[in-house]
Amino acid sequence: MEWTERLQTIIDYVEDHLQRKQEPLNQQEVSELAECSFDFFQKVFSYMNGTSFSEYIRSRKLTLAGYDLKSTDKRVVEISYQYGYDSPTSFTKAFQKFHGMTPKEARSGNRKLRVVPKMQISVKQQYFWRLEQKPAFRLVGKSIRCANGEQSSKIPEFWSECQKAGTFSQLISTDTGNPKGLFGLYRYGESSSKDIEYSIMVAANGRLPEGCSEVRIPESTWAVFDCRGAVPPAIQSGWKYLQEEWLVRYPFEHADCPELEWYSFGNSYERDYLSQIWIPVASRM
Incomplete structure (x- = not known):
């Protein structure tokens, strides 16, 4: 399997865990999908995509958290733990840095939230x-x-x-x-x-x-x-x-x-x- 295919498989794995399973990522599973050590995979990811693997995951978590805040009645504390934050305070700080507003402000009115879409590695697509x-x-x-x-x-x-x-x-x-x-x-x-x-x-x-x-x-x-x-x-x-x-x-x-x-x-x-x-x-x- 080529690197582009491995990376896309791992991106799909990330989305499955964040959106469907709502579980923390397992570094060992990522390493097995990448067919190399987790440290080496992170270096390849950063080199190929211009951003670190951890930064990409953080951006996706906060994008999805924004969707949840606007489309559900979940409490901030629920959303913070859902996306792996230790406390609502740490989640609020990260959310404000990413979106430019607090979770409470995001829920009020027609506020525009930042979106980092799921990454698509360059693969050949046929229709x-x-x-x-x-x-x-x-x-x-x-x-x-x-x-x-x-x-x-x-x-x-x-x-x-x-x-x-x-x-x-x-x-x-x-x-x-x-x-x-x-x-x-x-x-x-x-x-x-x-x-x-x-x-x-x-x-x-x-x-x-x-x-x-x-x-x-x-x-x-x-x-x-x-x-x-x-x-x-x-x-x-x-x-x-x-x-x-x-x-x-x-x-x-x-x-x-x-x-x-x-x-x-x-x-x-x-x-x-x-x-x-x-x-x-x-x-x-």
């Missing part, structure tokens, strides 16, 4: 796409509205909020899709406003769940792009590819229908996890 004709279907779920430029921060917060509030479980129980999975739906406002309505939904035929809305998707032809890897980086890389190349050059007319993301059931931190981007196109099939 596979196809045209698929799909019958009309119904989506049900919950939505938020994002002003221009807000989606990069508000959409991840919305996913986190829905997960913690039990919305995912509520939607999954009504899912009648084949195969089953969660959809992310983009609806754009007037060109002058550039607002985006983003929804987390499932295909469902039954009763509308309490607090949810529905969207009827007409029979359409879709350009479906497979994205492999942990999310959100895999789906973000897919959109970047589409915006820089395919959407600029593709010979199809965009149909009058929302753009969709689709997330399969499974461990979304796995390197082979499948997500998809669906672009509606004027039928040529």
Whole structure:
């Protein structure tokens, strides 16, 4: 295994421990993944990425702590211990240095928090796409509205909020899709406003769940792009590819229908996890 692959595996390991397991990192496990001593791995990490491994982990912890403060009712003391700080005081000092405000200030009003995203080591990415004709279907779920430029921060917060509030479980129980999975739906406002309505939904035929809305998707032809890897980086890389190349050059007319993301059931931190981007196109099939 090459160094880039080892580093990406370790980055995925870090995210799994910080977000899913909420456990301290094990230096011995990192060393085994790196296939070298932990000290030597830290030197290689700093050389390749221009930052120390410990600084990267600290930045990710404080980024995730910011998400938790804005999207949950957890107390500061809970969040501080969750991310491995010895006391709320030490956590508050680190948080203020990183975000420029205290945790209490971060929770009040429309305060902007700093984000250090999950690192993506330079690896070769391949995409596979196809045209698929799909019958009309119904989506049900919950939505938020994002002003221009807000989606990069508000959409991840919305996913986190829905997960913690039990919305995912509520939607999954009504899912009648084949195969089953969660959809992310983009609806754009007037060109002058550039607002985006983003929804987390499932295909469902039954009763509308309490607090949810529905969207009827007409029979359409879709350009479906497979994205492999942990999310959100895999789906973000897919959109970047589409915006820089395919959407600029593709010979199809965009149909009058929302753009969709689709997330399969499974461990979304796995390197082979499948997500998809669906672009509606004027039928040529």
